[in-house]
Amino acid sequence: MRHTISVTVENRFGVLSRVAGLFSGRGFNIESLCVGATVDPEVSRMTIVTRGDDRITEQVTKQLRKLVDVIKVADLTETSFVDREILLAKISATEKNKAEILRINEIFRGRIVDISPNTYTFEITGDEGKIDAFMKLIRPFGVKEIVRSGKIAVSREM
């Protein structure tokens, strides 16, 4: 099962390697990991997506809590949460298919962030399902490059 884990950590060097090392040292794969500062500049938030059965995930969260630089760990999968990802996609465009590419982008409420004679670069924000759907539709036009941010997530207020 897939788990989205939110980890609040001290914003210090070396913290990322401690967290990442915990996963690799136990043979757990990280599907995506995002880090950014929070309102408190001394604290960062990591959103980690990992796959494993409940026992493995429980062990991971316990091990994360043991790290001295980790302030809080929450397995969001157990609660209701909102997640978002950003996709930057550089797509080949020709005179013929331009209109259709732009139409797909519009349907997905994407933004054009760069443009060249033969390419558009789109910025799409959404949950994973939306990003995947966009990718599926746009791929036949010729993907030059894509970058996905990985997931960030926050729990819903009840």
Place this chain on the structure above:
Amino acid sequence: MKMTGADMLVKSIKDEGVEIMFGYPGGVLLHFYDSLFNSGIKHVLTRHEQAAAHAADGYARATGRVGVCMATSGPGATNLVTGIATAQMDSVPLVAFTGQVPTNMIGGDAFQEADIIGITRPITKHSYLLQKADDIPRVVQEAFHLAGTGRPGPVVIDLPKDVLVEEGKYSFRENAEIRGYKPKLDGHPGQIKKVLSELKKSSRPVIYAGGGVVISEATEEIVAFAEKHQIPTTTTLLGLGGFPGNHPLHLGMLGMHGTYQANMTIHESDLILAIGARFDDRVTGNVEKFAPNARIVHIDIDPSAISKNIEVHVPVVGDVKRVMTVLNEMDKDAKTTHNAIRGKWLDRVNAWGKERPLTYDREGPTIKPQYVVEKLSELTPDDAIITTEVGQNQMWVAQFYRFNKPRTLLSSGGLGTMGYGFPAAMGAQFAYPDRLVVDVAGDGSIQMNIQELATVAQHNLPVKIVVLNNCFLGMVRQWQELFFQRRYSSTCLISNPDFVKVAEAFGVKGIRIENKVDVESGLAEAIEHPGPVLVDCMVDREEGVYPMVPAGAASSEMIFGPEKKEEKKLKAVK
């Protein structure tokens, strides 16, 4: 007040109450060692950095205080790694200082540079790379706090040279408050109550006590609980001494080389009270077959130890001593459960003890290693500190030496580090100059840190080393005997040096024992000698450690040595 980083470091270490440290100087530490000179902190120069880490570990295990070691950058630091990993696996409070190249050279492959923080990351409780002298007091204070509290463990502080040279402002904080570190000491009262209701439902309970009992110093509380409810108690290797070995309820060690009685009791129990133990694979054997009918209560300070290897029914997270105190308090007015049912259980447990006690061939002409350990046990007082190396020597000590007091056995249990025992004995002897400290070694493992004879000679440190010399790497040889048709691949040490001459060359007294009749007098002579002694005891070459739970077997499926090699399958008696 402005001070250099080196002076601040010495002051910080002193502020933590450190009286002794073990280390080895080097280029980047010159300023520190200069500040240390005449500081009042005793510094013991070991002859290899690994020994410094183990000596600090031995000091820590013997006293319960934080052990301190130090090594220079690069190879000095990497030589500490085995010692740090040993401490991590056995939850030993240790602060390891390592030198580092100047901050502006880090990452440049400078001379004697190693990323020791990166290297030790998975084997430390925490680590620090110092960046400015001002941070020294805070970091040292935090490091000692982290190492010594909660589930103890090693903390590394990496000291770039320029940080030791520059000047900073010394400040001392009252509390080492760390936001992300709040060990849970008090068990949840609801969970503790559940322990009692589990016990009430149980007719075949057993206590399985681990190293956490020793660390938390909860012997008294556990003995009281076991006595009140008449619960048979087994200990892990690191738990030996945590429950008195001469107590009628004590079953000896459990696990791979545990007693028949302990393993049968665990296997047949309907309730296991695991206290400060972690269900290590050397204890459980095949986890699928471990104690098939038992409910499991687990009391431990480390939440990540709960349900890690074995599914636990009633977890209690907290300091063992505190939890046991509350448990005894809640239990105060309850009636004792030493009823007819419990009596029946104890009869069965005692029958297992009589059926197959630990034994060996006492009649033959050769010196059996077990005999040496037994004699040592007879000749030494209860407060003697015994250290071991790793392998057969370690298991024979665990089986045949009677540990009646906590912190009297120092042994590398989790990592299984050969070369641990001798330096650990030095650390313990420095802590308790007046107590008897004996390292029981094998001829293989003693050679892993034998250079420390120079250290004990220098300080006339009266450590005794008893080498159970079978000219083999005995434990590996035993497995080759049992599972590889006696093909002794790379385990024969017939080319061993003359250990007596080696000792004498270092200025240490050497005694060789070659005949059974000389064992007792030889050991007595060593014990009475005021200085360090190495006893080279020529034991039966192919003696094995039994009983033994082979890999993959249930703990009830033990083998009992050459004469009874057939596998004794459990007769499930209900």
